[in-house]
Amino acid sequence: MMKKVLEVILLLLLLVFTPHAKGTRYSPPGKPALTRCRSPEKETFTCWWEPGSDGGLPTTYALYYRKESSDTVYECPDYHTAGENSCFFNKNDTSIWVNYNITVVATNALGSTFSDPVDIDVVYIVKPNPPEKVTVTVMEDKGWPFIRVSWEPPHKADTRSGWITLIYEIRVKLEEENEWEMHLAGQQKMFNIFSLRSGGTYLVQVRCKPDHGFWSEWSSSSYVKVPDYFHREKSVWILITVFCAFIFLILTWLLHMNSHSLKHYILPPVPGPKIKGFDKQLLKNGKSEEVFSALVVSDFPPTSSNYEDLLVEYLEVYIPEEQELMLEKSMDLDVSCLKSEGSTSDSDSGRGSCDSHTLLMHKCGVAKEEERQAEEARRHQKDWKEEASTYAHADMVSPDMSSGRVKTWPSVFSPLPRYSSNQQGSLEMAKQHYLSDSLFPPSSKSSYHTQPGHGTTEALGPSYWECGLSNKQPHLLHPEAQAQRQLQAHSHDNISSIGRKQTPDGLHSPALRSTEYVEVQRVNEEDMVLLQPVSGRGDMEGYPQMPHGEDYSKVKGVDRDNMLLLQREVREETENCDTLSTVTTTQKPTACIHSAMPVQEETVLGVNGYIDTATICTLPTC
Amino acid sequence: MHMMRAIKQGQWAVLLWPYLLAISIPLDCRDEQGGLSRCPSISQEKLLDRVIQHAELIYRVSEESCSLFEEMFIPFPLQLQRNQAGYPCITKALPIPSSKSEIQQISDKWLLHSVLMLVQSWIEPLVYLQTTLDRYDGVPDMLLNKTKWVSEKLISLEQGVVVLIKKMLDEGMMTTTYSEQSLFQDDGQPEMLESVMRDYTLLSCFKKDAHKMEILLKLLKCRQNDIYSCA
Numbered sequence: 001m002m003k004k005v006l007e008v009i010l011l012l013l014l015l016v017f018t019p020h021a022k023g024t025r026y027s028p029p030g031k032p033a034l035t036r037c038r039s040p041e042k043e044t045f046t047c048w049w050e051p052g053s054d055g056g057l058p059t060t061y062a063l064y065y066r067k068e069s070s071d072t073v074y075e076c077p078d079y080h081t082a083g084e085n086s087c088f089f090n091k092n093d094t095s096i097w098v099n100y101n102i103t104v105v106a107t108n109a110l111g112s113t114f115s116d117p118v119d120i121d122v123v124y125i126v127k128p129n130p131p132e133k134v135t136v137t138v139m140e141d142k143g144w145p146f147i148r149v150s151w152e153p154p155h156k157a158d159t160r161s162g163w164i165t166l167i168y169e170i171r172v173k174l175e176e177e178n179e180w181e182m183h184l185a186g187q188q189k190m191f192n193i194f195s196l197r198s199g200g201t202y203l204v205q206v207r208c209k210p211d212h213g214f215w216s217e218w219s220s221s222s223y224v225k226v227p228d229y230f231h232r233e234k235s236v237w238i239l240i241t242v243f244c245a246f247i248f249l250i251l252t253w254l255l256h257m258n259s260h261s262l263k264h265y266i267l268p269p270v271p272g273p274k275i276k277g278f279d280k281q282l283l284k285n286g287k288s289e290e291v292f293s294a295l296v297v298s299d300f301p302p303t304s305s306n307y308e309d310l311l312v313e314y315l316e317v318y319i320p321e322e323q324e325l326m327l328e329k330s331m332d333l334d335v336s337c338l339k340s341e342g343s344t345s346d347s348d349s350g351r352g353s354c355d356s357h358t359l360l361m362h363k364c365g366v367a368k369e370e371e372r373q374a375e376e377a378r379r380h381q382k383d384w385k386e387e388a389s390t391y392a393h394a395d396m397v398s399p400d401m402s403s404g405r406v407k408t409w410p411s412v413f414s415p416l417p418r419y420s421s422n423q424q425g426s427l428e429m430a431k432q433h434y435l436s437d438s439l440f441p442p443s444s445k446s447s448y449h450t451q452p453g454h455g456t457t458e459a460l461g462p463s464y465w466e467c468g469l470s471n472k473q474p475h476l477l478h479p480e481a482q483a484q485r486q487l488q489a490h491s492h493d494n495i496s497s498i499g500r501k502q503t504p505d506g507l508h509s510p511a512l513r514s515t516e517y518v519e520v521q522r523v524n525e526e527d528m529v530l531l532q533p534v535s536g537r538g539d540m541e542g543y544p545q546m547p548h549g550e551d552y553s554k555v556k557g558v559d560r561d562n563m564l565l566l567q568r569e570v571r572e573e574t575e576n577c578d579t580l581s582t583v584t585t586t587q588k589p590t591a592c593i594h595s596a597m598p599v600q601e602e603t604v605l606g607v608n609g610y611i612d613t614a615t616i617c618t619l620p621t622c
Numbered sequence: 623m624h625m626m627r628a629i630k631q632g633q634w635a636v637l638l639w640p641y642l643l644a645i646s647i648p649l650d651c652r653d654e655q656g657g658l659s660r661c662p663s664i665s666q667e668k669l670l671d672r673v674i675q676h677a678e679l680i681y682r683v684s685e686e687s688c689s690l691f692e693e694m695f696i697p698f699p700l701q702l703q704r705n706q707a708g709y710p711c712i713t714k715a716l717p718i719p720s721s722k723s724e725i726q727q728i729s730d731k732w733l734l735h736s737v738l739m740l741v742q743s744w745i746e747p748l749v750y751l752q753t754t755l756d757r758y759d760g761v762p763d764m765l766l767n768k769t770k771w772v773s774e775k776l777i778s779l780e781q782g783v784v785v786l787i788k789k790m791l792d793e794g795m796m797t798t799t800y801s802e803q804s805l806f807q808d809d810g811q812p813e814m815l816e817s818v819m820r821d822y823t824l825l826s827c828f829k830k831d832a833h834k835m836e837i838l839l840k841l842l843k844c845r846q847n848d849i850y851s852c853a
Binding site: 004008011068069095096097098099121123158161162163 | 626629633663664669672673678679682683771778781782785786788
């Protein structure tokens with residue numbers, strides 16, 4: 001009894017003093033800890049613990065458990081099956097109905113240490129073994145290969161009866177890559193993998209998990225090599241691409257072959273007026289004579305058919321009541337003629353309505369006809385082109401001489417009435433053409449432009465005369481062409497001779513010697529002014545003598561009854577006509593003009609036109 | 623002597639005092655956490671679910687074994703003569719509600735007890751079945767495995783029902799089974815056909831009872847949720 005009491009006291013002392021015992025090297029063991037408990041099939045389970053420090057002394061470990069509802073403490077039945085520091089619970093000891101409360105105790109010579117208790121519910125600690133018998137095969141689906149993976153659940157897990165329900169997961173990767181491709185397979189034991197790279201080697205692994213529990217470890221890798229296959233879809237695309245390229249090549253070739261015609265179709269060349277026989281090179285060379293000679297067309301004047309083709313409209317001559325009106329209009333025409341003249345220094349003017357200088361002449365001429373009728377008789381007619389050259393010659397010879405008189409040209413031009421807007425335009429064109437063809441010296445041209453108000457009927461008359469005549473009456477013009485040209489030439493000469501009173505005979509071509517005068521005969525039904533040569537008419541004063549002041553028939557105007565009023569003019573002295581240069585000096589020019597007996601031809605021309613009274617200075621009083 | 627033993631036991635108790643402390647703190651756990659959970663006990667709902675699942679499994683396996691046995695051993699004409707004359711089910715005598723009306727009137731307590739009675743009454747016959755099946759020739763392994771499995775799971779089910787009763791009804795359990803021996807009698811070595819017929823009857827009866835167990839447990843569960851919508 002005493003011994004027992006002593007034992008108890010000793011034990012108590014031990015208990016009390018164990019914590020205070022401060023062994024330098026030895027100490028009670030450290031606290032162990034339960035690391036994990038796992039059940040592979042929900043019928044058995046194993047618990048592992050981690051021992052703490054052993055305190056330098058040999059330490060033993062014991063696992064005690066208690067079932068949920070009872071207070072009975074049991075010790076682990078099996079310490080060895082599952083390895084070191086483990087406890088294995090077999091089937092008889094495992095119950096899914098109750099929780100387990102487990103504690104590990106570490107004991108050494110100096111004491112015991114308890115771990116923290118852990119509650120275990122067997123259902124929730126299930127971690128199955130990895131799936132078994134993983135087979136991977138390559139199969140084909142309409143030429144496209146795929147991998148079929150099949151496996152079996154771990155043999156311990158009772159999935160057949162439904163005791164455990166497992167879900168599976170597969171991962172795949174190419175041999176040389178690092179990224180895994182995961183697939184969840186559910187409860188099925190077979191899975192297909194598509195979209196494979198041809199010729200690649202794949203690794204496949206499978207794992208499983210119960211509905212409550214942990215994922216198993218991955219099964220060992222299964223290798224599979226996908227055979228090389230050709231993308232059938234790709235081949236179709238390649239075929240289509242080749243076909244399209246072929247078609248494209250053919251189209252390009254066709255395009256190249258027809259590039260010329262296509263170019264013409266898409267970008268039609270801009271037509272430009274070409275003067276037949278006009279050579280740019282010659283012009284560049286500076287030999288205008290040659291140029292002009294090249295322009296000479298043997299078949300000028302063109303036949304009536306040509307004229308009719310060329311003409312867009314008929315000229316309408318308008319005879320105003322007042323001479324001023326006529327003057328104005330003539331001046332306008334002059335202006336327009338001059339203006340257009342300036343821009344026609346090149347042969348390729350591109351003016352549609354004035355492609356033919358004949359048209360231009362015509363229009364100019366009609367305007368002048370009213371005023372220059374008096375001068376008609378004395379004018380010789382020439383070819384337009386010859387005239388142009390003549391003019392050129394004349395002007396070249398006497399640019400200075402005519403400079404002063406040249407100024408009169410505008411005035412000469414201006415009184416011409418405007419028959420109509422069209423006509424004026426045509427007259428302008430005619431003027432331009434006339435001027436361009438004649439290639440007046442720049443001075444003269446400029447003078448024409450600068451002094452639109454001036455009008456000497458002298459210069460204008462013939463030119464207009466010729467314009468109109470040549471355009472409208474081809475058949476009549478022929479005989480008169482010479483006269484016209486001569487008239488013009490003559491008028492030029494007159495202009496020049498105004499200053500000098502010389503006859504630049506040399507300037508004129510021999511054809512100028514004989515000048516014919518034409519007078520307006522009548523106006524036919526087409527509003528064409530018909531002129532007829534007049535020779536030796538009494539009222540035409542002034543036989544065509546170049547050096548002397550001569551009578552020029554000028555278009556006085558067009559009265560309301562569409563009568564072209566022509567008047568003759570005898571110019572004896574040029575000085576008087578010098579004053580014609582100024583627009584304002586209407587009196588003097590008129591004096592000049594009127595020096596000759598202003599015999600008004602009573603020829604009636606049915607013309608329609610407009611006379612700009614503002615510019616006319618000479619005619620009204622004549 | 624007694625005092626010494628008591629002291630020793632006291633020593634153990636003292637040694638294990640932190641352990642006791644942990645026990646004395648019950649934690650109500652309802653969440654399902656894998657691994658080392660802190661829940662000291664399984665909740666009643668979870669327990670009931672597991673029991674029901676258990677019962678379902680047992681029924682399914684028993685059904686499979688019965689049909690297997692039928693194919694193997696019973697000639698076709700006799701297959702239609704289940705439970706006719708011959709061999710009534712052993713559990714016929716048990717006070718178990720069988721009709722729907724009876725089941726609706728029974729209380730929860732009686733439900734559980736009925737289930738427990740059924741389970742307990744079938745443990746031994748199944749063990750016997752195992753032995754008789756071994757005696758037959760050409761018995762497929764699958765059948766044997768199934769029956770073995772069923773007998774094991776039945777024992778487990780019994781444990782579960784006991785725990786459930788304890789939880790739900792808060793009453794201790796008498797682990798003593800009913801006197802099933804009286805229900806089942808081993809008559810020695812009967813004739814082949816008779817034996818087969820008896821076994822066949824046994825299996826089919828068990829199949830029906832397993833189904834009944836499942837139904838009762840499901841009804842109980844239904845009652846737990848909503849007492850008025852259960853049929």
